[in-house]
Amino acid sequence: MLKFSRNKVVSIVREDQDILVVHGSLDDMIYGVEVDVSVRISDLTLLSVEGKWNRWTTPECPRAVPFLQEAVGFCIEDEDNTQKIHKIIGRKGCRHFATLLIECCDSVEETVKIIRWEDAKESQPDLTFEAFLNGQTEAAPKPGKTPHEDICKTQNQAPPENKETPHIRVQEKPVQRERKPGGVVIDLHTHTFPASPCSSVSEDHLIEEAKRIGLDGICLADHNYIWEANRVEELRQKHGFLVLRGTEITTDQGHILVFGVNNNITPDGDGILSLEVLRERVEKADGFMIAAHPFRGFLVFGVKQLGLTVENAMTRPLFKYVDAVEVMNGKVTEKENEFSSQVAAGLGFPSTGGSDAHEVNEVGIYATQFFDSIKDEKDLLNALKNRNYSPVTFRKGGALT
Structure with missing residues (x-):
């Protein structure tokens, strides 16, 4: 529970x-x-x-x-x-x-x-x-x-709203999207309340909005929490929409998106899991690991000030343990996303995109376009390992600059 x-x-x-x-x-x-x-x-x-x-x-x-x-x-x-x-x-x-x-x-x-x-x-x-x-x-x-x-x-203002339930703002007009012909577009990185207490949107509102703007599916990747398979299946049936499971695990090397794991691998004790231990557990489950927003906050003071280059960034221990890199994330700047993309390319990693949505109007800012058929979590895991995908800008106007 x-x-x-x-x-x-x-x-x-x-x-x-x-x-x-x-x-x-x-x-x-x-x-x-x-x-x-x-x-x-x-x-x-x-x-x-x-x-x-x-x-x-x-x-x-x-x-x-x-x-x-x-x-x-x-x-x-x-x-x-x-x-x-x-x-x-x-x-x-x-x-x-x-x-x-x-x-x-x-x-x-x-x-x-x-x-x-x-x-x-x-x-x-x-x-x-x-x-x-x-x-x-x-x-x-x-x-x-x-x-x-x-x-x-x-x-003349009306009395304040009850703030116990987060206020949901839904855009009324359809949004434009950038995608290549064929394939399916899935937002691999979303958060819901209360599974992710930092989110302000329920799973139902998130799914409704993802469906409305034209996404083909979303992954519920809540912090250190894995959804029950039967509950996700209920959501699929209820909304007639592809809903998949993932999780965002907090490690000593940053946040990691994990797919293909059904058992509990969430952090114990102080809430931070060793990346090496996480890798062992994911490998046992034959899962997949993506480095989420790997340079969030790193470029706040400028690359020159930190002496950070693509070459020395590629030596971060983090990249010894992951299978792919998230290079489009809706919660970081374009500069940080671009830097992540350069590092991923330098290391030969496949790249993904995800909104990191914590509010309803953030879902789909970025996503991942797969060119394989994806109907369930098994298909998703196979597609991730096949590397036949690319990050895309989907919902215009939401990215940071």
Whole structure:
């Protein structure tokens, strides 16, 4: 039985008349992060953002901290604030920081509603909070406080949605795709909630969207978790769509996509498995291993600064144990994908693509086109070993730059 717990806690203190100080923490069995944010009440602008890691899985995680500074100046009330945080903090830095920062922003909005209600009550003592939210007040702010137009904007908003269920955004128009004639296109790298607690999309929503945009199939590759075969078969029958199993295993050399393994090979103890041990287990099962986003975060400070070349990158111990390399991943930059492609080519590895989707509108950003017929997991495993495939850009407009 899958068991997992995650706690997100946000505390807010009013430092002075126009400043809120926010502390947020996210803690689960894998990750632990904190953020400290200061916000100006009058215009809901982020004045400072600091963060720290308490627990992480790969060396790239702490490197995400500097990217938090790019959120300074964001306005919480902007319609695209959440989107900007996901794009700039979540993709360039870390999605856990992005999730926590968005939670802090949501909490600030609720706090400011209370502050503005209390201000309005000074001229309307009998004003209820519900009436305030519905705009049933004409009270003007005191000098130095929030402009009247901002108060009206907030008052006219509907009460906040229940955030226990992640909000799903589905594009209405079909997307264009790039694929060669023939074959099938499968997104080999997707995540669902709650199997991957960092995801915000259920397996049903993910499958529905993959089917809608024209993919031929997806692989459920949740973190350190292998789906039961009968449950995946139920999903295939329910949606009339090819659903396959994989898993993304956390190792001491990074994340590895594993296919063709049915038994439990998930990490024990500290949550990180030795890549050598993983290789032994996968070989016993006659499975297949793909290095997932092998250079995520490596190029943040530039190749020259790190002295990283294709030649010395090819000597990473990681590549002694894998069968293929993921060279198109939706959670890294184009530069990092291109670097991965050059390394894979230099080593003679086959290349794959996958969205690494954690949200519904990310599925299919990248995928893998197979030129063999694939109807089940046995076909997939054979096709991977036959090397008759290539990575493709499928869903345009979603890749990082």
